[in-house]
Amino acid sequence: MVIASWEDARRLARRRLPKIFFDYIDGAAFSEQTARANVDDYDHWLLNQRVLAGHAQRDSSTAYLGKTRPLPFMLGPVGFSGLFAPQGEIQAARAAHAAGIPFCLSNFGITSLEDLRKATDGPIWFQLYVMRDRSLSELFMARAEAAGVEALCVTVDTSVGGVRDRDIRNGFRSASRLTPRIALGLLARPMWCLRIAAGGPLRIGNLRDQPQYGRRVLEQASKLTGELDPSTNWEDMKRIRQRWKGRLVIKGILAAEDALRCAELGADAIVVSNHGGRQLDCSPSTVSVLPEIVAAVGERLDVLIDGGVRRGSHVVKALALGARGVLLGRAYAYALGAAGEKGVTQLIEAIATEIDVCIGHMGLARADELYRRRSEVLRRHAAPGP
Ligand SMILES: Cc1cc2nc3c(=O)[nH]c(=O)nc-3n(C[C@H](O)[C@H](O)[C@H](O)COP(=O)(O)O)c2cc1C
Structure with a gap:
């Protein structure tokens, strides 16, 4: 089946993945209101159509972290992607790199930095x-350095845990071993079992030399989740800034005041993010706070955004509201679960085509003109009538 859009990918992923993992991707905190608002709030903006602009060739590239990227979106960190497809992180990264865009490996990745x-x-x-154990964070940074990563992306919105009803029901990350119930759920997707079993035992790759966190993925996931440090504060971020000599991205910013603190401590970029609505339900959607954050720090660092980005039109709106780049989360996780690298490639192509078609219909030659020309190209959706 061809993946023409994220909806195709989601449908197929639901059929192919065990429920415990589909729900892990699809679910969010509490009533999942913020997760829905992340997508729906893009509808508050419309794109102005202009005709006869005569741009036979259009350019979707944008620049962030000092480099021009052929497309304005990249693949953000999604934990446990190796559960959605065998060597899932490698498959997704290959699809990203074939399109010339960055891939961000999660701290909770199944593939290690070195293997990737x-x-x-x-x-x-x-x-x-x-992590509570700072030596573990230090070890990860040293390995990231040795692997020559382009940026360290520190996620700051998880020091307080997210409560996700679906994960609680399914026992994901609370069970530290395979219970009969989880095993039955996995066996309901025999093709998934065969595909994943062929890759050998599942582990969090970057913990392979840390036996105190266990040897199997469920145990490691539950122990590592317990290691997230609830006392993390701005002093920790300052120490990381001093320690990390390369590009530093801080992910999980929703308030202009926090964005300013990131700029003051010398971050190179922030990701306006609410973790896809997976942490604090009822927090604002990311697109709704983007303009005020861009106004506060847009001249001082690169403002990136994620959350609810499913379509090329969402990317175009985010750029017109001042984002320098966009990170995909669920959209590519569904595609990976649906059809591995091929699925992610098709999704990237679909979103890239949509961006090109949008800017073409808007009479623009270049995606990087969107923000400068925002007053011409964007309009607020009129409030619904009585
Ligand atoms: C299944 C799943 C796992 C995630 N794991 C991580 C993670 O390990 N680290 C992280 O910083 N963000 C993680 N995120 C959050 C994403 O990076 C991103 O902020 C979010 O998915 C964006 O929202 P969207 O899915 O609506 O696009 C995860 C998201 C999902 C859906």
Whole structure:
């Protein structure tokens, strides 16, 4: 089946993945309101159509972290992607790199930094969580350095845990071993079992030399989740800034005041993110706070955004509201679960085509004109009538 859009990918992923993993991707905190708002709030903006602009060739490239990227979106960190497809992180990274865009490996990735680096030579970012055991964070940073990552992306919105009803029901990350119930759920998707079993035992790759966190993925996941440090504060971020000599991205910013603190401590970029609505339900959607954050720090660092980005039109709106680049989350996770590298490639192509078609219909030659010309190209959706 061809993946023409994220909806195709989601449908197929639901059929192919065990429920525990589909729900892990698809679910969010509490009533999942913020996750829905992330997508729906893009509808508050419309794109102005202009005709006869005569741009036979259009350019979707944008620049962030000092480099021009052929497309304005990249693949953000998604934990446990190796559960959605065998060597899932490698498959997704290869699809990203074939399109010339960065891939960010999650701290909770199944593939290790070293194996990912061996498998593909495109731009890799490494996403770090601050752990109670600071020596573990230090070890991850040293390995990220050795792997030559383009940026360290520190996620700061998880020091307080997210409560996701679906994960609680399914026992994901609370069960530290395969219970009969989880095993039955996995066996309901025999093709998934065969595909994943062929890759050998599942582990969090970057913990392979840390036996105290266990040897199997469920045990490691539950122990590592317990290691996220609830006392993480701005002093920790300052220390990381001093320690990390390369590009530093801080992910999980929703308030202009916090964005300013990131700029003050010398971050190179922030990701306006609410973790896809997976942490604090009822927090604002990312697109709704983007303009005020861009107004506060847009001249001082690169403002990136994620959350609810499913279509090329969402990317175009985010750029017109001042984002320098966009990270995909669920959209590519569904595609990976649906059809591995091929699925991610098709999804990237679909979104790239949509961006090109949007800017073409808007009478623009270049995606990087969107923000400068925002007053011409964007309009607010009129409030619904009585
Ligand atoms: C299944 C899943 C796992 C995730 N794992 C991580 C992670 O390990 N680290 C991280 O910083 N963000 C993680 N995120 C959050 C994403 O990076 C991103 O912020 C979010 O998915 C964006 O929202 P969207 O899915 O609506 O596009 C995860 C998201 C999903 C859906």
